[in-house]
Amino acid sequence: MLAGARPDGGVVADMLQRGSNLPRVGDYNEVLVMDLIRRHPGISRIELAERTGLSGQTVLNICRRLIGKNLINQIGQIRSGAGGRRLAYQVVPDGRYAIGVDIDPARTVLIAVNLAGEVIDRMPLRMDDHSDIDQIVAGIDRATRDHLSRGRRGTLSGLGVALPRAATARCDPADRQQTRAGWNADELRDSLRSRLRIPVRIGPDAVAAATAELWAGTIDSQNFAFIYLGASVGAGVALGGEILRGETDNLGRLDHLGGDPNGPVCACGGRGCIGAVAEPSHLVVRARDLGLLNGTDPDDPVSTAAGIVELGRLAEYGDSAAAEVLDYAARTYGRAAATLAGLLDLDTIVFGGPNWPPLEPAFRRIVPQTIEALVGAGAPEVTMRSTTLGGEVGSIGAASLLLAETAGPFVAHLVLPA
Ligand SMILES: [Zn+2]
Structure with missing residues (x-):
């Protein structure tokens, strides 16, 4: 059952009360089920129903949709009890993956992270000046193409970029010179989008790192x-x-x-x-x-x-x-x-x-x-x-800014601990 859930469809009420940005209830339930499967590989349909408060039929429909999107697969169909079938699921690790990069001068790699949270590729990121937006864009572009030239590792969700605090401020032009880097996150996102033609999410490095902790379930x-x-x-x-x-x-x-x-x-x-x-x-x-x-x-x-x-x-x-x-x-x-x-x-x-x-x-x-x-x-x-995610927590966090949209870390708090 859900914390705060009510028998009359409390998930919905709770979600609305929480002001979720998710556009539709169906999407929300899908993210919820997806997140549980990601955190508990081998979870059964019955357990999913119990933990979400959704009906068995609804869970089954959601799982079929997730299978159709290659986000999960079925790992068992065993007979249990009085002839009931026990369906169990796990995520398809490479069903989605994202590229993440932490624009910190002490970090010089771009990584690819899959749905299972595994780092599946690392590319050197070469740039001489970490405050020059053109060099950042060119460096990320090169490293991303490096990675893609080795063959995609599933369906790419996009690129996440973690930026030092000073570069993320959305200042008005009068304040612009106060940011150390002299450019802001919007400019970087626009340049990367038009260059790479993939979805791009940008966040402050600290926000990305916090997202990584939640998403990876390490906290x-x-x-x-x-x-x-x-x-x-x-x-x-x-x-x-x-x-x-x-x-x-x-x-x-x-x-x-x-x-x-x-x-x-x-x-x-x-x-x-x-x-x-x-x-x-x-x-x-x-x-x-x-x-x-x-x-x-x-x-x-x-x-x-x-x-x-x-x-x-x-x-x-x-x-x-x-x-x-x-x-x-x-x-x-x-x-x-x-x-x-x-x-x-x-x-x-x-x-x-x-x-x-x-x-x-x-x-x-x-x-x-x-x-x-x-x-x-x-x-x-x-x-x-x-952090238990080591020196790559910022990059993992950058990637998780995208993966979280697929696999939703932010709904876990609605579910009571097992
Ligand atoms: Zn002060």
Whole structure:
């Protein structure tokens, strides 16, 4: 049965109340059934009916449609009980797949992900300047054609692109120069669409990463923030099992969230804002002030990412100055995480992104206690964890922006746990 479902077709009522964007109830039910089959390979028609609240006949009709679209297949037809047939289903892994790319200077691959969440191809992504839209388009175009030249691996849903926060802002022309890259997501989407002639979805890297966690089913929380530590820093937020996108698709900016109460005064007038003290480039500057990373250029994201790796290595070998910088990062993000969790009533904070691995040991040590101290006694427990999708979480997330439309991650919250 469905959480909140009513005997009189509560799925529909619930969906309408939730303001789903799905155009038709039939589509909605199809996504719901598809999602259950994806998460539970071998699930039977009877179980599907039980868990969705739909009639056995409706489930059967939906499954026939999904088979017709080559999204699922039937894996068994065994006799059970009093002569009843037990039909069981699984997704066709290559029934759909999508290409995903994370435009972060520290990531240089474009990947293909299938419906089963498997990475089925990796293509090198070559571009010299990650802030130049023409180079990005040309690089993605080349890598996509590389991939297609090896033969399609099923039905291609399209291309998903995860962008650093600074490039996703939909600014008016007057504000345009304030985005670091100087172009915005709409321009990139239009260029890629006209070049590749496939569907293109674009999202902030943090939003893509949060989508990946939900879609891959690697997280059991429905109310969490994914703090993405890449060339820039941002958060993707899920509430009630749905990814929030915001009015301008720019939700989750952490720039002026307080991280260091003793930090310098920010341009906004606040003190120790994340966007002024704790982005990777700031950590490099901090390390340089302590005599470390002298060859690292904080204005170059690739150099900065290498510098953060070096900091992690130095700390591991007992360098106290390096450890101090990493501990500082952990305290500031711990404070920001606690603010987010308190504000949005979250139960989980996930960290990940290209710069995450070197930061992880210090964060594991410090963030949980910082959150606990700030969230306060009596408040629900907030768990900190690392992404289980590794360094490709942004790219997997980019692909899942498309696959989610086929296989729907955002309805799982309607279904009670088995
Ligand atoms: Zn500020």
